[in-house]
Amino acid sequence: MTFFILRRLFQSVVLLAVVSLLVFLAVFAIGNPVDILINFDATPEEITRIKRQMGFHLPLWQQYFVFIGSALQGDFGNSFINGAPALKLVVERLPATLELAIAALLVSVVAGIPLGLVAGLRPRKPSSQAIMAGSILGFSSPSFWVALVLILVFGVQLGWLPTGGRGETVDVLGVQLSFLTADGLAHMVLPTITFALYPTALAIRLTRAGTREIVLLDFVRFARAKGLSEKRVIFVHVLKNILVPIVTVMGVQLGILISYAVVTETIFAWPGMGKLIIDSIYLVDRPVMVAFLMFAVFIFTLINLIVDITYSFLDPRIRISELR
């Protein structure tokens, strides 16, 4: 097991190094930030002075090593827009994004798996057909459109829910959380629905496909033949065996929800990392863009690692085959 984890850790470090190079090259290609950001009123001398002061006159490879050197110490430079340390800006926004992502994941698991089970066990019933039709809608509706329609209906027309923002928050160990206040919860409803739509549809499909496959297998027939209650057959024998792919996919989904909350957060003015990256791209805030991308890759790697470890527990075959 230790060997398994160590190997995965090593792979993750290599991945981070490669990504750092790609990210750096990509942002470097945008152009010299001083040329882009400086006021139209600046003189050429002033532009040269600031480029020198900020180290943008150096050749690409030198800039990369300076960047890697400070990145290893957790310093991704300061934001060009408000001067705060870039990594701090990103990490500060993590709780807001995490809150929304976890809420959405919970909704998708709590709603998606039972619905998928129902659809998988009785595929011909009209209710199952309706669930599947709904999941297609969930898959194919673009989230910006869903978000705007939800805002229009519940925020503007009916006036039941706020149109955006985080609402009142509670300070828990220095972290601001919305879900502990009624106002905060109200602010969470619409973005959570928007956010949960896709992973719920995904959970339904995965569960249904898994269920349909497994109910036909011998061990399920045998369990039924043995006279086990339908409840036990479904919840112990069926569910346990379809969980592996669902855990994997939902784990990756959490990573996607955290890293690419861009559209939902921007439209709901939810001050998470997705809104930060959009604001940063809009204002060409290079250090924040880089810090965000590196952080997102880090989160993805971490989640993948956890997923790998989790399902090596769920399915011993994976653990053993890795060892050989």
Next chain:
Amino acid sequence: MMRSLLTGVVAVLGIALIGMPADAQELVMGNRVPPAVDPHFSNLTSNQAYSKHIFNALTFVEADGSVHPNLATSWRQLEARTWEFKLRKGVKFHDGSDFTAEDVVFSIKRVRELPNNPNPYTASIASIESWDIPDPHTIIFHTSSIDSVLIQRLDSIYIVSHKAAANATPADFASGKAAIGTGPFKLVEYVPGSHLILERNEDYWGDKPHWQKVTIRIISNDAARVAALLGGDVDMIEFVPTPDVEALRKNANVTVWQTPSDRFMYWVPHQRDKLAFTTAKDGKPLDKNPLQDIRVRKAISLAINRKAMIERVMTDLASPARSWVPKGMFGYIAGDIDPYDPEKSKQLLAEAGYPDGFKTQLNCSNDRYVNDAKICLATAQMLARIGIQASVETEPISTLVPKLRANKIDLFLLGAATGGSANAINHLLRQLHTPVGGLGVGNFGQYFDPELDAVTDEAANEIDPEKREALVRKGMKMAWERMVVIPLHHQVVVAATKKSLNFRPRFDEQTLAINASPAS
């Protein structure tokens, strides 16, 4: 689980339905761009607007270009290059300490020395060489050249406390620790990306603002900002997206406010000898740059149907430009608006030696100015009618700027504002002067005109305001008649509020809480 979730949702809906009674002294604004909070970091219009809430500068510029006392009560030019400012007495910072000349000196030094600042405010005080402080409420500046717009430019140099901001980083301002100003509001909290809360400075030296508490929410998405206003989550929004203006006007709960912006939109015909994309129709190189010929520039101007452009592309949210600055500002001239006349245009092209027109490329941003990409496309179609075959390239301003700084493009769309000075001399000095010693920094078309430069220099060196305005007008008129750029229009600043508010938008797109008040 399901049950408690349901109760939760019901409770939430209930609260939202009851609604919270809006405090009459509370204002919630929806802004587009997040603040830097540090008034010396990142010279953006939006940051200047945020700074004006918490800090004061020495002077204050009104929409007509008139300069008013702020932390300085009066000023005079002792000599051509020496300015004396009398500072306001009895002004206290938010922490209770006294404002003196020491804070002014500290702020000027900090603007110059703040590290890692890719967009500093240094250009505004570039001319200040040294200073004397004869007493704590007098400061004398010595400038390196005769700086006729110094008092206008000092409007953007915000004064921070030399004690609270000693060694402060921008992060110390964002946290509120160093954000100690003398302005009408105190900073209560800033939650990055989410909102900024301000409270009234009860000891403010000037007119106290009506609002006891101001919350500025940062909603960068245009549709979301409009939705927040319609949903009643905010009381007012800035930068109303043009397609929504008509619908908001018809909405009985909303008032739309607008004022001409000092942002002047124009095409820059590059004057270098060899252009990159401009060729004969068959792709063969031309022997000279056609844009150097005033007849060609005039032909382009006559080919542009400004009326249609403003009606269709700008949905009437623009006014055709008669001068680089809109009416009412310092140095305004009522220049001619070229009519749409394709016949005369073709005739001029023929006279200039291009009876069949030529090929060129239009370069425009697609995220900087109102409808910039659409203006680009519309212009290309209009030029096609007189035989100029123009391809269109639109891109984010961040990739366009390096191209124009490197003189790589031929005919491009730009917008220029007066840098908050509401004074046309800014354009003469920055966009129209030959680039030399800090002048002509915005002359991206490389238009060099010694006659115009002479008038501009004379205006800059003139101390008497009336004589100076006459000279500025003369320069503006020359630039207009020589068609240095092909003028289009001035943008309009649009804000929207709830019906219960009055609001005064500013020409420079700065949205200020002090300009909002309850409608009586």
